[in-house]
Amino acid sequence: MAIIASNAFGIFLLSETGDLLGQFSYGDLNKQSFLDAIKDQEKIIVDNTHVASSIRENVKVQVDLNNPVLKEWRLDRYSNLLEKTGVTIDHLQYIEKVKAFAVQRSRETVRKHAEGRDTLIAQAIHAIDEIQKSFVLLSGRLKEIYSLHFPELTNRVRNPATLAKLILMKPERTEITLDLLTSLGIDEEHAKYIISYKNESLGGSFKKEDLIIIQSLADSVHNLYKRKQELEDWVTNTMNEVAPNLAAVAGTNVGARLIAHVGNLRDLAFLSSGKVQTLGAEKALYKALRFNGKTPKHGIIFQIPEVGTMPFWLRGKMARAFASKIVIAARLDLYGGSFLGDQLREQLKEKSKKLREQFPNPPKPKETKGTSKSRKKFRKNRKRRKK
Amino acid sequence: MEIEIKPAKKQQGVFRVQGIPGVLLATVNATPSLSVYGERLIPYKGKEYREFSHKRSKIASSILVGLKIPYLKPNAKVLYLGASTGTTVSHVSDLLTKGVVYAVEFAPRPMRDLLELASLRKNIVPIHDDARYPENYSDIVDGVDFVFCDVAQPNQSELFIKNIQTFLKKGGGAMIAIKSRSISQSKTPEQVFDEQQKYLNKNGLEIERSVSISKYHKEHQVFLGKWFGKK
Numbered sequence: 001m002a003i004i005a006s007n008a009f010g011i012f013l014l015s016e017t018g019d020l021l022g023q024f025s026y027g028d029l030n031k032q033s034f035l036d037a038i039k040d041q042e043k044i045i046v047d048n049t050h051v052a053s054s055i056r057e058n059v060k061v062q063v064d065l066n067n068p069v070l071k072e073w074r075l076d077r078y079s080n081l082l083e084k085t086g087v088t089i090d091h092l093q094y095i096e097k098v099k100a101f102a103v104q105r106s107r108e109t110v111r112k113h114a115e116g117r118d119t120l121i122a123q124a125i126h127a128i129d130e131i132q133k134s135f136v137l138l139s140g141r142l143k144e145i146y147s148l149h150f151p152e153l154t155n156r157v158r159n160p161a162t163l164a165k166l167i168l169m170k171p172e173r174t175e176i177t178l179d180l181l182t183s184l185g186i187d188e189e190h191a192k193y194i195i196s197y198k199n200e201s202l203g204g205s206f207k208k209e210d211l212i213i214i215q216s217l218a219d220s221v222h223n224l225y226k227r228k229q230e231l232e233d234w235v236t237n238t239m240n241e242v243a244p245n246l247a248a249v250a251g252t253n254v255g256a257r258l259i260a261h262v263g264n265l266r267d268l269a270f271l272s273s274g275k276v277q278t279l280g281a282e283k284a285l286y287k288a289l290r291f292n293g294k295t296p297k298h299g300i301i302f303q304i305p306e307v308g309t310m311p312f313w314l315r316g317k318m319a320r321a322f323a324s325k326i327v328i329a330a331r332l333d334l335y336g337g338s339f340l341g342d343q344l345r346e347q348l349k350e351k352s353k354k355l356r357e358q359f360p361n362p363p364k365p366k367e368t369k370g371t372s373k374s375r376k377k378f379r380k381n382r383k384r385r386k387k
Numbered sequence: 388m389e390i391e392i393k394p395a396k397k398q399q400g401v402f403r404v405q406g407i408p409g410v411l412l413a414t415v416n417a418t419p420s421l422s423v424y425g426e427r428l429i430p431y432k433g434k435e436y437r438e439f440s441h442k443r444s445k446i447a448s449s450i451l452v453g454l455k456i457p458y459l460k461p462n463a464k465v466l467y468l469g470a471s472t473g474t475t476v477s478h479v480s481d482l483l484t485k486g487v488v489y490a491v492e493f494a495p496r497p498m499r500d501l502l503e504l505a506s507l508r509k510n511i512v513p514i515h516d517d518a519r520y521p522e523n524y525s526d527i528v529d530g531v532d533f534v535f536c537d538v539a540q541p542n543q544s545e546l547f548i549k550n551i552q553t554f555l556k557k558g559g560g561a562m563i564a565i566k567s568r569s570i571s572q573s574k575t576p577e578q579v580f581d582e583q584q585k586y587l588n589k590n591g592l593e594i595e596r597s598v599s600i601s602k603y604h605k606e607h608q609v610f611l612g613k614w615f616g617k618k
Contacts, residue, residue, distance in 0.1 A: 047526065103505065
């Protein structure tokens with residue numbers, strides 16, 4: 001039996017009684033000299049998982065990670081180091097060295113995490129949501145401003161993106177032509193109506209410099225719309241690369257949203273399917289748990305068309321089926337498994353068909369007498385909840 | 388009103404501030420003219436003090452409530468689980484003029500800020516690892532005198548005990564801040580705190596004091612205990 005104790009100064013091979021047998025550096029872990037030294041031992045006590053995993057890879061020895069013998073070495077590592085190896089170093093220098101070692105390892109792991117493309121997808125989804133919010137806000141304002149100049153147009157053109165593009169091209173109402181309107185995808189009926197009012201509009205005529213300001217606002221609204229579309233395309237492409245199975249089962253948008261909600265693909269794959277089913281409905285879930293109410297059937301998963309368009313009495317069943325397959329897909333993607341997304345999707349389609357055949361009619365509503373127990377508890381706890 | 392700074396009665400290294408609205412505690416700034424998280428810097432009688440915000444730090448609020456932490460001495464070694472961006476860690480590093488604080492954090496985003504903070508202060512050793520597995524970073528941390536745990540996790544008492552068993556010296560102290568909502572949604576806070584205290588006692592940590600800091604942090608309780616080795 002031998003003891004391997006490690007710290008920032010290297011790896012120390014100690015005998016059972018605590019005598020120093022050898023000293024190695026972290027780079028020596030895979031080298032022959034180190035492996036020879038431990039090969040003949042039947043059991044090795046190791047204090048660290050980094051060392052233990054590399055030993056397990058190379059040599060077939062029994063590795064003990066939780067031995068109380070090591071605690072002494074750990075607790076007084078500095079004085080032990082001085083005693084056993086004869087290194088002359090004062091405490092400050094020792095701490096400096098330990099810190100440099102810790103910082104280096106932390107930097108490596110942080111950098112490794114930042115390289116994952118799934119976290120990038122999560123950020124992109126958040127960006128899309130924020131752009132969408134500001135787009136709705138600004139396009140509403142743009143419509144209000146332009147309606148002062150040409151209300152007939154803003155009433156007929158309902159799509160804010162088209163309106164922004166139109167204002168960007170021709171801010172002055174007298175310059176708008178029928179061809180321009182139809183080329184932007186506006187109905188001919190509407191276009192003719194707009195054109196008929198072009199010279200006798202209810203709106204006031206603006207100076208050129210006023211129109212330029214409106215035009216610049218339209219430019220930024222249009223840009224926001226373009227950025228959003230670019231990001232969405234990028235998310236679709238990257239999802240197909242990073243998580244093809246998940247994208248096939250849940251769709252690129254919902255898949256990316258699930259990843260964004262947990263943070264990264266690894267965390268999603270490690271969740272249980274029950275958790276995945278209610279991701280995005282945390283508020284309802286914890287409220288239900290606290291007051292003995294009904295737990296939610298679906299969270300983000302509701303956005304999958306197959307779940308959302310199901311009749312209400314089957315949605316919970318469908319959401320459950322989807323959640324389980326999503327977790328399988330995420331685990332396949334995490335560990336680089338083969339592409340089984342289409343198969344999983346096929347199974348879900350069958351499930352949906354079966355469910356519709358089995359339960360064609362809604363269940364009879366349960367008769368309730370008075371206020372339910374959960375409702376009473378909910379009311380009773382209202383004060384506590386408000387705190 | 389004139390500013391006045393006096394040493395706090397119970398806690399060594401922490402100062403009581405009078406005369407600034409909203410600021411109650413402060414520590415001596417180890418890196419003069421540098422503010423870590425946007426806190427106020429207060430020059431007073433040739434020294435610079437940093438505001439120790441009781442609204443953001445659970446150690447500060449428990450000191451304010453009246454807890455004395457005798458283990459936070461200038462030459463102590465401290466293991467801090469759940470360091471986050473280093474708000475409280477920076478103050479602990481102020482207190483430990485000759486000691487070291489090992490700051491463990493698992494999330495990569497706050498870890499980046501913590502690494503930057505560690506580059507400015509000599510006595511912070513940053514560790515990017517999962518606190519549930521102390522054997523992952525056992526080659527970095529030495530025996531420590533004080534363990535503080537502030538991770539909002541359902542199994543935080545378990546990992547707290549695990550870290551104590553691996554790193555804490557005999558006679559050392561340990562402190563844990565428990566958020567009842569992160570342990571159970573359906574039990575009342577009192578039930579949760581009771582269970583946690585029993586669990587800690589059963590595993591050999593003698594609870595000396597437990598104070599509620601729900602005044603500053605919602606549904607939080609702090610336990611301070613002493614470790615006499617495994618039962």
